[in-house]
Amino acid sequence: xxxxxxxxxxxxxxxxxxxxxxxxxxxxxxxxxxxxxxxxxxxxxxxxxxxxxxxxxxxxxxxxxxxxxxxxxxxxxxxxx
Numbered sequence: 001x002x003x004x005x006x007x008x009x010x011x012x013x014x015x016x017x018x019x020x021x022x023x024x025x026x027x028x029x030x031x032x033x034x035x036x037x038x039x040x041x042x043x044x045x046x047x048x049x050x051x052x053x054x055x056x057x058x059x060x061x062x063x064x065x066x067x068x069x070x071x072x073x074x075x076x077x078x079x080x081x
Contacts, residue, residue, distance in 0.1 A: 001023075001024055001026055003022045004071075005033075005072045005073065010047060011044055011074050022041075023036065053073070054075060055072050
């Protein structure tokens with residue numbers, strides 16, 4: 001299945017886009033997604049260990065499954081003032 005992943009902050013800057021598409025097997029987990037992003041979009045790989053993954057507006061654990069058609073977002077740490 002293809003998953004469209006929304007990118008924010010530094011990830012958006014690195015990818016030069018606000019979204020990427022990732023190819024995943026059915027019944028893939030968040031951990032599988034992160035691995036696939038590292039393989040398919042290596043420019044983002046360095047930031048993934050410190051990035052939160054949200055699926056359908058809820059932060060997820062690495063073992064959570066990603067349903068087909070889910071809205072997925074990568075949220076890196078941000079600071080501001």
